[in-house]
Amino acid sequence: MRQTQHFVFILVKEFSHLAFSCAVEPLRIANWVAGEELYKWSFLSEHGEQAICSNGSITLVHGGLSPVPKCDQLFVLSGINMRNHVTKPLLAALRRERARGTSIGALCSGAWLLAEAGFLDEMQAAIHWEYHDSFMEAFPEINLVRSVFVADEKHMTASGGTATADLMLHLIERDHGNDLSVAVADQMVYNAVRNATADQRVSLQSRNGMRNAHLAKAINIMTKNIQSPLSPSIIASDIGISTRQLERLFGKFLNTSPKKYFMELRLERARNLLLQTESSVTQVAFACGFESAGHFSRVYRAAFGITPMQQRARLD
Structure with missing residues (x-):
C-alpha cells in the first residue's frame, strides 16, 4: 500500500x-x-x-x-x-x-x-x-x-x-x-497530453494552416521588438529574404502587410496593458513603440473606435 x-x-x-x-x-x-x-x-x-x-x-x-x-x-x-x-x-x-x-x-x-x-x-x-x-x-x-x-x-x-x-x-x-x-x-479521453515545454497558444503555423519558416521567423522578430519596432526591410534582411518576398508572404498567408500586422501586434499589447495595468497612457505608448502619447491615441482610436483614455475609463 x-x-x-x-x-x-x-x-x-x-x-x-x-x-x-x-x-x-x-x-x-x-x-x-x-x-x-x-x-x-x-x-x-x-x-x-x-x-x-x-x-x-x-x-x-x-x-x-x-x-x-x-x-x-x-x-x-x-x-x-x-x-x-x-x-x-x-x-x-x-x-x-x-x-x-x-x-x-x-x-x-x-x-x-x-x-x-x-x-x-x-x-x-x-x-x-x-x-x-x-x-x-x-x-x-x-x-x-x-x-x-x-x-x-x-x-x-x-x-x-x-x-x-x-x-x-x-x-x-x-x-x-x-x-x-x-x-x-x-x-479522461485526453489524447493530447502536453509536456511542460509546449506553448500555451496554438502556433501561428497551425492557426493558418501553413509551414513557412520565414514568416514564422518574421513574426517572432516582431513579437520580440514591440517596444522598438523594426522596419520590414530590416526584418527581411535579418531572416535572409528580400522585402518584396516578405510582403508576398504576409499577403499570401495572412492577407495583410508586414507593417499592418506589426501595428496590430503593438496595439494588441497596448490594449492589454491599458486593461491589466496601472501604467499611464504615455507609459503604455512608449512600451509599445510609439513616439508620443498623441500619436498613440490617434492610432488607437482609428483601430478600436475609442481613445486609450476611454478604454481605461470602461474599467471604472
Missing part, C-alpha cells in the same frame, strides 16, 4: 472552474484506476465556508487559511480579477506555509499571487496567456515563459484550463509511473 499524498487547494474568489476540475479529477481518477487512495485533497478559502468561482457556482470548502492543514502539495488557484483578491490574510497564509516548508504552487492566474508574495523572483513561471503583458510589466524580475506549465522550479505553476490537467498528469507520472499517467489520460 503506497502512502497517500495530500493536496490542498486554496480557492481564491472568481477562481477558474475549468482549472479546478482539471486539477482534482486526474487525482480522483488515479485513485480509481490504481484501486487505492494515492491522493486525497482539501479545499480552503479565505473565509472558510465556501468559494465562488468565475461562472457563479459555489464550492463548499473544508476550512479557512488559519491553520492550513499539513499537506504534501499546496496550490493556490485563482481566475479573473486576481489582482482584486490579493489580500493580507492570503499572503500571510502563503508566507507561513513557505516558512513551514510546504511545497507551494499556483494554477491559472495564481502565479500572480505568488509573485505578489515575493516567491517567484529569478524563477521561471507560467500564467494564463491573457495576463502575460501585464505580468511582465509588474514583475520584470520573474522569467515568465509561454509554456503550459513549469514543474522544475521550487514553485510549480500551470497556466490554467487543461494545462492544469497536463501538470497533474506529469505529477502522477513522476510519482507513480508512466503507465498510470497514460491510464488516467485515457479515462
